[in-house]
Every structure is written in C-alpha cells, then in structure tokens.
Amino acid sequence: MGSMNKLLNRPLKAFTLYALLVLACSIPVYYFIVDYIWRNELDEYNEIVRNRIESGLNKLSLDKEEWAQTIALWNKTQPGTKIEKSLFQESRSDSIYTIIRQKQSANDEDLERFRGLSSYIKVQGELYHLTIEINVEEAHETVFAIAAVTVLFFIILLAGFVILNRRIATQIWKPFHSTLDRLKSFDLNSQNNINLEKSDIQEFEQLNQALYQLIAKNISVFRQQKEFTENASHELQTPLAVLKSKIDLLMQNESLTESQSELIASLNIPLSRVSRINKNLLLLAKIENQQFSEGELVNMSELVNQNLDFLEEHLRARNNTVEMEICEHCYITANRSLVEIMLVNLLLNAIRHNYENGAIRIELTDKSLTISNTGTEPLISETLFKRFITSSTSTPSSGLGLAIVQEIAHRYDWKVDYHFINNFHQFSVLF
Structure with a gap:
C-alpha cells in the first residue's frame, strides 16, 4: 500500500492548485487591462494637449517670419511634439498609433514604447500637421510589479487556507475522530452497545445512526450464534457420550466377526473428532462468556x-x-x-x-x-x-x-x- 494522505489535505491541495492557476492566469489579464486603461488615458491626454496647442498658437499675433521662428523653437524645446506644414490642402482625420524606438542617448539595445497622435490643426488660416508622442512605461516593469503583487497575495491566500483549514477542521472533525476512537475500542465479545458523540453536522449524525444500526445488528447476530453454538454443544454432549459407550459395548461383544469389529472400530475416529470439536466449542463459549474465575x-x-x-x-x-x-x-x-x-x-x-x-x-x-x-x-x-x-x-x-x-x-x-x-x-x- 502506498503512502496515505489525510482527507483534510486533499481539498487544501485542490484549493491551492486552483488558486495558483487562477492567480497565474490573472497576471497577463491584469497586464492587458492596465495597459489598455493606460493607453486610453494617454490618448485622452494627447487629445487635450493637441487642443491646447491649437488654441494657444491661434492666440498669438505673429507675422510669417516670427511664426516660422516660433515653430522652429517649439520643435526644439518640445521633443514630444512636432509641428510641420501640411502637405495636404484639406484636414484629415486624426490617427492614433504605438511605436517602439531606441532611447535617445542610450545603448542600441534599449527600446522605448511611445503612444502617438497624428492630427491636423489650423493656425492663422493655414493647415499644419501636429504629431504628439508620449512615453509608455516599460512593459516588463509593469509585468514584474503585477507578478510580485500576485505572488504576495498567493502566499497570503495560501497561509490563510492552511490556518483556517486547521482551525476549522479541528472543530468540524472532532465528532468524527471521537467516533473513530470508540469504534477502535469496541469489542463485539462484550455485546455492549456503543455510545457515540452527538454532532450538529448532518453527515456525521447520519454516519452515527448507520453505525448504531450496524452494531446493533451485529451484536444480535453474534448473540444468536453464541447461543446456538452453546446450546448445540450442550445438547450434543449427552448423545455423543451415549454413542461412545454403545460402541465400546459393541467392541466387547465376542460374537462379532473380524470385519464387523473393524467396521465398529472405524467409527471411533470420527466420533472422537466430533467429541473433541464439541468439547472445544463448549470451552470457547465459556471463555467468551467469562465463566472462568479471576486470575x-x-x-x-x-x-x-x-x-x-x-x-x-x-x-x-x-x-x-x-x-x-x-x-x-x-x-x-x-x-x-x-x-x-x-x-x-x-x-x-x-x-x-x-x-x-x-x-x-x-x-x-x-x-x-x-x-x-x-x-x-x-x-x-x-x-x-x-x-x-x-x-x-x-x-x-x-x-x-x-x-x-x-x-x-x-x-x-x-x-x-x-x-x-x-x-x-x-x-x-x-x-
């Protein structure tokens, strides 16, 4: 037989595996939800910046030369935005995009993700192409943070499972262990009914009632078997003694032929065995009924x-x-x-x-x-x-x-x- 597991540990293992699976699946789900919300927030932010830029530039009163200088200065001092004269005569619909490029003043291997807005604005009657890009936080940093929090909550959840399982199980399973201990000490030979601890748990109380019925039935059957064995042995004792004495008398008859003597003698073997069995059954009955004196x-x-x-x-x-x-x-x-x-x-x-x-x-x-x-x-x-x-x-x-x-x-x-x-x-x- 292999190693035995406690019943209480089985649901705990199932709960642990289920919690681990759910929390593991939640990491990418959390990431995509956070990323989706963050991208929407950035898109709204870019839209607000676009409206502010358009409104602010239209409030300026500049000639063409000053305007050109202002646009050039803007593009130098605002790296996240870029204003260019539109190649189109008519305005086009805004577009939102995500782009990954290398960090400025960093190694070639370091990349950054940007959320961008491509829009067209009218400034002093002319159409300009406005590009706004904002850095999105590193994805792996977000995943790491979510994973760390998830692992922390999994440890807290698992510790809670173990503590609650032990505390609750001690109270819930107390009647069961009491019943088990009393069943172990139960002796059918004593023919005494067992007294089980009452429980307010329906399943345990049903188990107790089933055990009461089973034990009562077994005691009744055992008592009947003992009485039958004892009575049968007592009743057989006299006929067996009479039969043996009759055979002994026949053996002493001198008129018997040799074959008749052998036949009668052969009856002694099974008769002796039956007598011995009967004697032993009576002995067992006396032992079971505790009819022998004290030690x-x-x-x-x-x-x-x-x-x-x-x-x-x-x-x-x-x-x-x-x-x-x-x-x-x-x-x-x-x-x-x-x-x-x-x-x-x-x-x-x-x-x-x-x-x-x-x-x-x-x-x-x-x-x-x-x-x-x-x-x-x-x-x-x-x-x-x-x-x-x-x-x-x-x-x-x-x-x-x-x-x-x-x-x-x-x-x-x-x-x-x-x-x-x-x-x-x-x-x-x-x-």
Missing part, C-alpha cells in the same frame, strides 16, 4: 515442564527433539486452567504439524512465550487463527486449537504472533 499468580516455568512431561509420549512417537530456553521464575497473573489450555494447544500444534525427527524450541521470558517447530513453508497467517481452519489435511485436528489460543490471549489483552523464520514455524504470545 492468580501462575508459575509459567513449572507449567511448561509439567506439560512437556505429559506430552513426552507424543514427542517420542515422532522422534521430535526439544530445545528449551526458559527463565527459572517467570510468573504471570491469569486463570491457571486457561493458561494451561493455551500452552497445551500450542505444544500439540507444534507436535502435530511437525515432521519425523523434527525439532521443537521453547523460549520463555517474563514478557513472552515462544514455541517453534520445524516446517517446510510458511502458513497463511490471515486464516491461521480462524475457527475450523487447519493448516494440514494429513494430521487429524478439530481446527479450533489456535482459535482457543487467540481467544484466551484476547481475554487478557495478550498478543499472539506467527512468523516463519529459518524453516521454523514460530508462535509467540506476548504478555
């Missing part, structure tokens, strides 16, 4: 040695060797019967699923119990502790041994782990 101080070192002696015949039958590394005085607080059942199930599992001349290792510390046995390939850990799941079809088993181990560990909040290391199946109970 006591159990000497684990002593318990391991006692049960190894009890299982010595099983070990000898398969010629399995046992290696032990046990602390001398290891104690835990639990019900002694349950701890012994857990220990025996782990030892029997190591013996049954071992091969001839295999090895078994037992390690005991004050923090854990580890029982390992030789094997050829790892087991499927996902189904290992489920009921009626056996890892081998060649070895008779009820499929409940490891499920019982898991249930006992769960009762005391212990953890059961499985690993396959160096051709050894390793089962560990962490106290």
